[in-house]
Amino acid sequence: MSFDPYAARSDFPILERTNRGKPLVYLDTAASAQKPRAVIDAISDCYENHYANIHRGVYELSERITRMHEEAREKVAAFLGAAESREIVFTRNATESINLVAASWGRQNLAAGDEVVITTLEHHANIVPWQLLCEEKNARLRVVPINDAGELEMHSFEAMLSERTRIVAASHVSNALGTINPVRKIVAIAHERGIPVLLDGAQAVPRFGVDVRELGCDFYVFSGHKLYGPSGMGVLYGRAELLEAMAPYQSGGDMIETVSFEKSTFKSAPYKFEAGTPDIAGAIGLGAAIDYLAGIGLDAIEHHELELTAYGKELLEAIPEVRLIGTAAKKTGVLSFVVEGIHPHDLGTILDMEGVAIRAGHHCAQPLMERFDVPATARASLGLYNIREDLDHLIAGLHKAIEMFR
Ligand code: PMP
Numbered sequence: 001m002s003f004d005p006y007a008a009r010s011d012f013p014i015l016e017r018t019n020r021g022k023p024l025v026y027l028d029t030a031a032s033a034q035k036p037r038a039v040i041d042a043i044s045d046c047y048e049n050h051y052a053n054i055h056r057g058v059y060e061l062s063e064r065i066t067r068m069h070e071e072a073r074e075k076v077a078a079f080l081g082a083a084e085s086r087e088i089v090f091t092r093n094a095t096e097s098i099n100l101v102a103a104s105w106g107r108q109n110l111a112a113g114d115e116v117v118i119t120t121l122e123h124h125a126n127i128v129p130w131q132l133l134c135e136e137k138n139a140r141l142r143v144v145p146i147n148d149a150g151e152l153e154m155h156s157f158e159a160m161l162s163e164r165t166r167i168v169a170a171s172h173v174s175n176a177l178g179t180i181n182p183v184r185k186i187v188a189i190a191h192e193r194g195i196p197v198l199l200d201g202a203q204a205v206p207r208f209g210v211d212v213r214e215l216g217c218d219f220y221v222f223s224g225h226k227l228y229g230p231s232g233m234g235v236l237y238g239r240a241e242l243l244e245a246m247a248p249y250q251s252g253g254d255m256i257e258t259v260s261f262e263k264s265t266f267k268s269a270p271y272k273f274e275a276g277t278p279d280i281a282g283a284i285g286l287g288a289a290i291d292y293l294a295g296i297g298l299d300a301i302e303h304h305e306l307e308l309t310a311y312g313k314e315l316l317e318a319i320p321e322v323r324l325i326g327t328a329a330k331k332t333g334v335l336s337f338v339v340e341g342i343h344p345h346d347l348g349t350i351l352d353m354e355g356v357a358i359r360a361g362h363h364c365a366q367p368l369m370e371r372f373d374v375p376a377t378a379r380a381s382l383g384l385y386n387i388r389e390d391l392d393h394l395i396a397g398l399h400k401a402i403e404m405f406r
Contacts, residue, residue: 003300009385011036011292022355025393030175030203030334030381031359033228035289042288043230046281054280055254069280072287073270079290080220080237081211087243089236089270090278094202095125097221097236098169100273101198102129104246105219106167112138115164119144119152120371121174121181124364126200130169139166146371150177150326154185161193168197172204176363176379177326178309178334180204187216196242202226206293206383207333208302212237224282228384229289233282236273243269250275301384305333308382312391319395321402325377336363336377339398342405344378350404351378354397356390 009015012034017024026034046068052061054069070085077085091097106129110116116130120143134141142165144157152170161168168190172183187197198219204210205222212220219242224233238246248255248266252275257265266272293301312335316322321340339347348360359379362369369375380394 003296003304005304005385005387008296012385013037015385019355019357020353025356025390027356027358027380027386027390027394029383030379032225032231033206033383034385036228036292038292039229039285039288043281043285046284053277065280069283072283075287075290076235081213082237083213084240086269087237087240089238089273090283091234091236092232093234094200094221094223097234098125098200099129100236100249101219102133104249105242106133108247110137110139110166113164114139114166115142115162117142117144117160117165117168119170120146120368121171121177121179123171123175123200126169126171149328150174150179151328152181154182157186158189161190161195165195168195171200173207173332175203175334176365176368177328177336178331179326179328180330180332183215191216203333207305209298218242224286224289227289228292229286230282232279233286240269248272252276296384304384305382308386308388308391309333309335311388312380315391315395319398325372325374333382335380338374338377339402342401344376347378347401350401351394351397354393354400356393356397
């Protein structure tokens with residue numbers, strides 16, 4: 001499928017805006033993606049023409065919006081290659097999806113002395129919930145090391161698994177380095193030992209096609225806002241068998257079958273995990289984002305981002321003052337770096353004056369920063385609407401900054 005990023009840019013109204021009076025060069029898609037008109041329109045249409053609460057009304061409007069909400073779930077199920085739409089739980093974001101698994105599955109399945117295996121590459125969202133669970137259960141959090149390129153040490157991973165390991169939780173793509181982890185291998189190795197695997201796909205789903213059944217994972221999480229959809233909308237995929245055996249995470253309205261003051265009974269998955277009124281328009285907006293991406297084709301987006309990543313890497317490597325952090329053989333979408341003598345925050349500020357929006361900081365991955373012995377990095381991250389000229393602007397800004405600090 002041929003994909004024209006220059007044409008796709010006109011789908012994103014915000015790209016016509018300025019930043020500090022300069023044309024906006026948006027290089028922070030790993031933090032959150034901008035929204036195409038199709039998503040904005042679907043959300044407006046929901047509020048203008050269809051809005052009511054779901055599941056409750058007996059009137060036409062409520063029946064219709066309930067159907068639209070469920071259609072969005074079916075779109076997500078198809079997008080992830082799930083066997084059934086009941087395997088899709090709507091949450092607020094990837095963070096809440098991981099918390100749900102840690103709090104529900106984790107509490108039910110961990111005991112003192114058990115172990116949870118994560119990796120050095122994880123976002124705080126895939127560290128802290130497990131850490132708290134381990135503290136509560138007197139269990140142990142074990143961390144797979146990485147090499148200097150930012151790739152997992154798979155021998156250590158294999159050696160770390162034991163009869164005490166209850167779950168493996170790993171990112172599909174690292175938000176701070178862009179490393180694409182060998183998740184198929186991770187799942188295969190863990191499953192050989194009967195250990196379930198949660199994959200954090202927050203940075204993967206916007207960049208290439210994901211099929212949870214092909215990967216074989218037990219849980220898969222992502223955030224709608226990184227998938228060109230609305231914020232406040234997230235997804236947990238869980239194998240039906242696991243979700244059915246899990247206790248509710250939050251409780252209240254909409255997730256119950258019956259309530260009495262003595263005892264309540266709950267709906268089956270996914271509804272027992274969706275207490276209270278959800279982000280109805282958010283689900284519909286997420287469905288629209290999935291339709292939009294299907295219209296372009298994730299293969300085309302993957303190809304485009306890999307090509308741009310290689311271009312950016314080449315440009316950055318040509319600057320002697322720049323040190324790339326994260327040089328995995330398989331990486332995409334994220335260029336993390338430090339510049340000799342310039343703090344990443346100063347760099348971010350100087351680039352901002354040029355209209356270039358990057359992220360500077362620890363990227364919610366403090367242990368990873370420690371591993372590379374840096375307090376922070378500058379991070380340029382790519383989306384489907386980025387073009388070579390965006391990276392040229394970044395490089396021009398970097399040269400300016402280097403001159404200023406000379
Ligand atoms: N995991 C990864 C890999 C991420 O990049 C992010 C967001 N930066 C998260 C989890 C958390 O996403 P959210 O804040 O949307 O819950």
